[in-house]
């Protein structure tokens with residue numbers, strides 16, 4: 253969060269610098285089952301974000317001391333490619349990616365029926381190929397499609413989206429400039445069917461009224477994105493797909 257100085261992030265007609273309305277999402281495209289060697293996968297483009305998610309498992313957890321005799325563990329690794337941001341990112345985990353990996357693992361573990369797979373690990377890899385703010389939300393949204401694609405039993409998909417405050421207004425789905433120069437950034441993740449919140453972080457300052465307004469706006473957006481996730485899964489598994497198009501069928 254920073255100071256936008258003289259730059260007006262909302263113009264006189266109430267539009268944002270990228271032309272969006274306050275409650276408008278960036279364009280989102282989701283494709284399920286894009287990798288042949290993973291048990292489940294998804295590719296997602298969300299504005300300037302490009303994200304690949306791959307899932308392996310449930311498989312025996314290693315090292316063995318990680319095993320839980322009562323349930324599976326969900327281990328998510330969020331990684332930003334060196335070329336994903338303006339200044340080359342140093343490869344490998346850093347404090348930020350370790351923290352994001354932890355909170356995304358916990359959000360995903362909430363919807364997976366982990367007790368059905370004791371002693372196993374479900375490994376989720378999120379690779380950020382291009383970043384433009386909101387990568388944890390995009391990554392989580394893609395990861396939940398990849399989990400469903402892997403056939404892992406879940407209560408529901410998880411959908412994630414951020415809202416924030418820029419130029420004094422509560423807005424949906426910040427892009428990079430708004431993230432840098434705005435007054436607040438609040439990524440959330442929800443279980444759309446039950447409207448439960450499984451992740452909520454806040455950077456910046458908001459009134460209770462602004463927070464409530466932002467949450468309502470983001471919950472509505474998440475329900476829309478939920479439709480895109482389900483369409484991505486339906487498209488991949490609907491009949492009439494030829495084998496070359498469907499890696500899982502082709503490898504049989």
Ligand code: CDP
Nearest residue numbers: 337338341383384385386387388389428431
């Ligand atoms: O991506 P997300 O909004 O979940 O996380 P953030 O920590 O709020 O980062 C916002 C944006 O800053 C990222 O999406 C990247 O575009 C950028 N960033 C960067 O340029 N270099 C980093 N090492 C980390 C983030």
